[in-house]
Every structure is written in structure tokens, then in C-alpha cells.
Amino acid sequence: MRDTDRSAGTMVLVDTDGMEVVVSRLPAGRVDLAHVERIARACLAARRAGSQPRVRNASEELCGLLELVGLVGLLGLQPRRQTEGREQLGVEEVVQPGDPLG
Numbered sequence: 001m002r003d004t005d006r007s008a009g010t011m012v013l014v015d016t017d018g019m020e021v022v023v024s025r026l027p028a029g030r031v032d033l034a035h036v037e038r039i040a041r042a043c044l045a046a047r048r049a050g051s052q053p054r055v056r057n058a059s060e061e062l063c064g065l066l067e068l069v070g071l072v073g074l075l076g077l078q079p080r081r082q083t084e085g086r087e088q089l090g091v092e093e094v095v096q097p098g099d100p101l102g
Helices: 033-048 060-069
Strands: 007-014 018-029 051-054
Touching: 007 033, 007 060, 018 033, 033 051, 033 060
Parallel strands: none
Antiparallel strands: 007 018, 007 051
């Protein structure tokens, strides 16, 4: 892949019939809150026009920032989940009435 082909992700709009239209490729390199602001503004405009905004092939850095500001769900991305302490990823806790705290 050439350097000019790399990007932080691709912004697409999904029409009511499911057709996707590429709006822009997000530039490769360092992603900051200015990028997130532009994505948020495009997201608002798309929703006002009746389209669903989506980001495809998002970089880890972009996903992290979108999750931080609360846009990850609106853009069709899955939130990243961190394990807590000794918790194993994918193992759900079950609490029974009467279990001691701690």
C-alpha cells in the first residue's frame, strides 16, 4: 500500500435504501480533536438530511478519540472494552443475592 493510499478511515453516508456514498477519506497521520470536530459536523449535517453517517476502516487512534467524545455509536463503530483488574475479557460477572461485597 502506498503512503497516499493510507488513511485514518473513510466517512460514508448510508441512504435510506442502504446505498453507501463515500464523503471523504480521513487523512493518515496524527488524529486530533479538530478531525473529530469535522466528523461531528458532517454527522450532524448528514442526520439532518436523513442519512446515516458511518466511518469505515477507522484507525485505532481515531476510534479512541471518537469513543472519548461519545460519537463511536453514532458512526457505526463498536466501542473498545478495557478489562478491569483481574477480569478476563469475555467473562461476565454474576452477582447472587446474599453475596458478600468485595
